[in-house]
Amino acid sequence: MSTPHIEAKKGDIAKTVLLPGDPLRAKFIADNFLEDVKQFNAVRNMFGYTGKYKGKEISVMGTGMGIPSIGIYSYELINEYGVENLIRIGSAGAYSKDLDLYDVVIAMGSCSDSNFAHQFDLEGTFSAICDYDLLRKAVNVAEEKNIDVHVGNVFSADIFYNQKSEEWKKWEKMGVLAVEMESYGLYLTAKANNARALTILTISDSFHSDKQTTPEERQTSFTKMMEIALELGE
Numbered sequence: 499m500s501t502p503h504i505e506a507k508k509g510d511i512a513k514t515v516l517l518p519g520d521p522l523r524a525k526f527i528a529d530n531f532l533e534d535v536k537q538f539n540a541v542r543n544m545f546g547y548t549g550k551y552k553g554k555e556i557s558v559m560g561t562g563m564g565i566p567s568i569g570i571y572s573y574e575l576i577n578e579y580g581v582e583n584l585i586r587i588g589s590a591g592a593y594s595k596d597l598d599l600y601d602v603v604i605a606m607g608s609c610s611d612s613n614f615a616h617q618f619d620l621e622g623t624f625s626a627i628c629d630y631d632l633l634r635k636a637v638n639v640a641e642e643k644n645i646d647v648h649v650g651n652v653f654s655a656d657i658f659y660n661q662k663s664e665e666w667k668k669w670e671k672m673g674v675l676a677v678e679m680e681s682y683g684l685y686l687t688a689k690a691n692n693a694r695a696l697t698i699l700t701i702s703d704s705f706h707s708d709k710q711t712t713p714e715e716r717q718t719s720f721t722k723m724m725e726i727a728l729e730l731g732e
């Protein structure tokens with residue numbers, strides 16, 4: 499079997515899947531953390547792998563950047579391959595001045611300027627939230643590993659280079675911790691298709707300083723969020 503975007507056979511993908519935006523980060527995780535690794539996807543170079551972490555089966559696959567892209571992959575993983583737990587691990591920009599580079603943020607909720615929710619034709623605004631059990635497990639794992647985590651709202655943007663350069667300050671005033679570009683699409687797709695989802699982010703940029711991480715660091719470091727997410731396999 500296959501889908502328009504994933505060439506895996508039924509049974510190739512574990513019930514829990516880590517979802518970095520960058521397929522090369524998926525390869526990094528497979529190469530450095532998993533055993534008995536099998537690659538299940540290379541369509542459009544959106545690499546996907548299944549292996550074992552501490553004896554438990556888990557998969558990792560890139561999603562690409564943006565809500566449309568993660569909307570495609572999360573929908574097919576849930577509905578064609580029976581994936582139950584979808585855990586995005588990615589980078590984000592800090593809106594909150596309390597966040598430093600490499601801090602870990604867990605997105606309890608996700609705001610957006612996306613139209614992705616229009617498909618559900620709701621008379622009102624749907625609150626995109628993570629799965630509570632996954633959130634609770636992730637916070638417990640972080641405490642056990644002495645990893646500080648910031649849990650709260652994020653902004654899932656459709657635009658990276660926003661011409662309204664001061665727009666982010668309005669979201670900061672509402673207590674939004676950070677900005678990324680996928681969690682909103684993941685949370686809506688998971689809720690609408692009876693799956694569980696969580697987003698764990700590492701701060702790679704800040705709106706309060708010019709400090710930046712390099713693309714190479716973004717691809718290979720950020721291991722704290724990986725270590726938390728890998729423990730969430732069932």
Ligand SMILES: Nc1nc(Cl)c2ncn([C@@H]3O[C@H](CO)[C@@H](O)[C@H]3O)c2n1
Pocket residue numbers: 519562563564588589590591592655657658677678679680702703704
């Ligand atoms: N809008 C936006 N802004 C900032 Cl400051 C970001 N820092 C990291 N990302 C994430 O990294 C990619 C963009 O570089 C996206 O997948 C997004 O999720 C960011 N996305």
